[in-house]
Each structure stands twice: as C-alpha cells, then as structure tokens.
Amino acid sequence: MTTLIIKDETASGNILNEIRIKVENERTTLKDIITARxxxxxxxxxxxxxxxxxxxxQPSDTEKTLNGFRVKKRKSIDGEQQVYVALDAFMRNGFFVIVDDEQITDYDQEILVSSETKISFLKLTPLVGG
Structure with missing residues (x-):
C-alpha cells in the first residue's frame, strides 16, 4: 500500500488543497487515482x-463558496455518484492531471507510483464576463 499526496493547483502553481490517498499497487491507473481521491x-x-x-x-444541492462547497442540508454524499461525475469531468477537460511533470490524458493509462510521485490536479475556472 502506497500513500500519495495529491495537490490541487492553479495554472500559476498556487496550491489550493492537499489530500493524501492510499493506492494498493505501485502500478495503477489515473482512473484508480481519481476514484481513490x-x-x-x-x-x-x-x-x-x-x-x-x-x-x-461539487456535490448536488451545494453552493460554491470561497471555503469550498457549502452543503445546504448536511446529509451524506454519495461517493459512487461523485466518482462518476469526476471521471466524466476529466473526459470533458474539466480538470487536468499532471503526474511527475507529465500530463495524463487517458484515465486508463497505467502509472507507476511511489511515495515520491508528484500528482497535481489543475482545475479550470471559467472566465466571467459579458
């Protein structure tokens, strides 16, 4: 079992969030990493x-704020549904994943990981304007 540190970053390199996940094998896929995260x-x-x-x-029935997603009714979130939405968002370029300075474009791509592996998620923010 390997513990990985995943960082959410802006395009300019600012770290917004950091999360630790565990993966069972040193050979895994991006799909497995997204799912575990x-x-x-x-x-x-x-x-x-x-x-x-x-x-x-963002889970359904939440409001986006500076502190995260405000949950209107503090109910349990469906993990399976969140995974489905996350994988769909990846396929639609809603976020990018960089592993050891290489962008991964296929979530079925096999990745060799260790505790030293650097993983960054870059989430695109839509421009606001008229």
Missing part, C-alpha cells in the same frame, strides 16, 4: 458532515 474526500466529509465539502467535484 474522490472516495477519500467523501469519506472524510461523511464521517463528520461539516458545513463545507472540500473536494474535486
């Missing part, structure tokens, strides 16, 4: 149900 975030939230969910994907 999302399920870990959901588990952390569901164990205490704080006012804000800090995660990759």
């Amino acid at each position: 999302v399920l870990t975030e959901v588990q952390v939230y569901n164990s205490s149900k704080p006012e804000y969910f800090k995660g990759l994907i």
Whole structure:
C-alpha cells in the first residue's frame, strides 16, 4: 500500500488543497487515482458532515463558496455518484492531471507510483464576463 499526496493547483502553481490517498499497487491507473481521491474526500466529509465539502467535484444541492462547497442540508454524499461525475469531468477537460511533470490524458493509462510521485490536479475556472 502506497500513500500519495495529491495537490490541487492553479495554472500559476498556487496550491489550493492537499489530500493524501492510499493506492494498493505501485502500478495503477489515473482512473484508480481519481476514484481513490474522490472516495477519500467523501469519506472524510461523511464521517463528520461539516458545513463545507472540500473536494474535486461539487456535490448536488451545494453552493460554491470561497471555503469550498457549502452543503445546504448536511446529509451524506454519495461517493459512487461523485466518482462518476469526476471521471466524466476529466473526459470533458474539466480538470487536468499532471503526474511527475507529465500530463495524463487517458484515465486508463497505467502509472507507476511511489511515495515520491508528484500528482497535481489543475482545475479550470471559467472566465466571467459579458
């Protein structure tokens, strides 16, 4: 079992969030990493149900704020649904994943990981304007 540190970064390199996940094998896929990340975030939230969910994907029935996603009714979040939305968002270029300075474009691509592997998620923010 390997523990990986995943960082959410802006395009300019600012770190917005950091999460630790565990993967079972040193050979894994990006799909497995995304799944482990999302399920870990959901588990952390569901164990205490704080006012804000800090995660990759905005759950339904939440409001986006500077502190994360404000959960209107502090109910459990469906991890399976969050994984589905996250994988769909990746396929639609809603975020990019960089592993050891290389962008991964196929979530089925096999990746060799160790505790030293650097993984960054870059989430695109839409421009606001008229």
